[in-house]
Amino acid sequence: MSTFSTSSFAQASKLQTEVVARGLENPWGLAFIDNGRMLVTERPGRMRVVQADGKLGAPIAGLPKIDAGGQGGLLDVQADSEFARNRTVYFCYSEPAQRGSGNSTALASAKLSADATRLEQVKVLFSQKPKYSSDAHFGCRIVETKDGKLFLTLGDRYHRKADAQTLNNHHGKVVRINKDGSVPKDNPYVGKSDALPEIWSYGHRNSQGATLGPDGRLWTHEHGAQGGDEVNIPQAGKNYGWPVISWGQDYGGGKIGDGETEKAGMEQPAYYWTPSIAPSGMTFLRSDRYGKDWQGSLFVGALKFQYLARLEVQGGKVVKEEKLLQDLKQRIRDVREGPDGLLYLLTDHDDGQLIRLRPGA
Template sequence: MGKQLRWPAWPLLLLALAGPAQAAPRVEVVANGLEHPWAVAFIDGGRMLVTERPGRLRLVSANGQPGKPLAGLPRIDAGGQGGLLDLVTDRDFARNRTLYFCYAEPAASGYGNSTALASARLADDASHLEQVKVLFSQQPKFSSRAHFGCRIVEAADGTLFLTLGDRFQRMADAQTLDNHHGKVVRMRKDGGIPPDNPFVGRAGARPEIWSLGHRNVQGAALGPDGRLWTHEHGPQGGDELNRPEAGKNYGWPVITYGENYGGGPVGAGLSRKAGMEQPLWQWTPSIAPSGMAFVRGTRYGKGWQGSLLLGSLKFRYLLRLELAGTRVVREEKLLTGLGQRIRDVREGPDGFLYLLTDEDNGQLLRLQPG
């Protein structure tokens, strides 16, 4: 569960007077037969692009038929938690047909891999990718099958945020600025470095870094406040909701509300330390969150507008968080009988919410209002 809130009696009375609770949404299957899908992006005419972790990108037609894998992807190191992961379309996709995707990039020679971000143009016939360009490669490369992070957000100013995991065995790297492990990075769409990044010009620091002290960020979205919001996996507890700010340190692995696998404290067992940020919310035990979307439209009623939705891989439900500014004031567990790991959550241009389930025979789902 997350942090427990103590409610005074009068809000409960107001809730009782407000009438019956809104009915839970209904699940509609849009597409079947997707192998461990990881991200969905919307293009045109009701069509969608879906990444599959084994290294395939598919076009799903408006009637829900997944097409053949698109050609043109770079080399991808698929295995464990790695493969073809997040995907977003450019804000001006209707004009430039540009998309951005991140994936586990193998070393050019020898062993090792890391998270990479690339841009590409979707061909006019949507059969392949053109003009593929690697914008960023996480350094250093390291031989690991875990903690790639790999969520992409286009900011209001057109820059790109990319989340990067600590690669599991290299968790101490999350506290140093000479590497990209356990960081959120920010770049221009051509791969260049924004001059207002917080560590530009600091000796020994990677200029792409936006924030540090992260573990494995698998959810990211631009909030109604225009700011970046993220969530990340903790170690056997201590999953976190954060709003990463420029140059700030989010503590991993020095502070955490989780513990080592098998028990025992992480490091000194601290949950707070001066100079390190507290999460906006945390879940102990872990729910293993993935995917993240703010509800902006009115399809689901005013009560849902502004809510934050995320999937639980561990408990196989959809979680809705009601917010008051940056405070979480209520959690609602939805789709508890779905029985599938929810990997991605997106709001489509039609105002409906879409989910991907991380299974051998994964599904693309649409939520219909209750």
């Protein structure tokens, strides 16, 4: 697909993987807090502190009820930018209906206790509507913006994919809220009687990666069906096409929606994969710890093909891809840049690992 410089390949060959922690059951999200410690979520419904030396803490108490199963459970976690002052964390999960059946993605805030053993003052900031009985396509990546807003990616719930094109529900959307759960006044659908005010963008399938770009814009990626995984830069009020247009096919073959890749009024991705790599986790590398060539690259984990993608970006488009860590042979669920400027990975297995990537000599 692309060509790469000799220096780029040399850097990749010198990467060293260091296992920081083992014994995590299907870890999903990673957040850095203080003194080299990290919060890690496990999809079955646990959150733990990982000490700087890799020691795993006991499950943190105080989580709300979680509908774990299939793709659902405790998913992403994010520490507030002022965590050192307010000890606030945000987490998203599959929330069961209070009455009857069904579930949906919810976003909550909480205070991590001083001894880091429990969550206090838990508050649900957002709950996806409507509830629906499914164990698939929850989305659920959290991004805090530089102006103190929260983005949350939401899946289309699989069988409700047509909902991604309508604005009276949260399926297949990116939403934007304030940290207290209220709706920002400049959201694109505020005051519209036929649209939910939390919606930022729509026409998404199942976004499991989100991060801020160097210029402060939101970047996401989403799973396609059989091909058509996309990287997008969601803008206010824009339609990203699912399930009307796609660069992939339906499972087993056959067209999706109109069977087209482009349509007026629908945005094109900044990059796409066919066949699908099943992307999860996403971060821009801001440090120069791996050399200047990699600074500013976008990194994406691949679950299906078990590698780490390094994407070179120019002018809002991905121009090159390099496949890293293919010998690791592990499903990469999340990738983050740590306070030390190094990349950290979570592997999605029953005995999952937290891995630190070190530049080689």
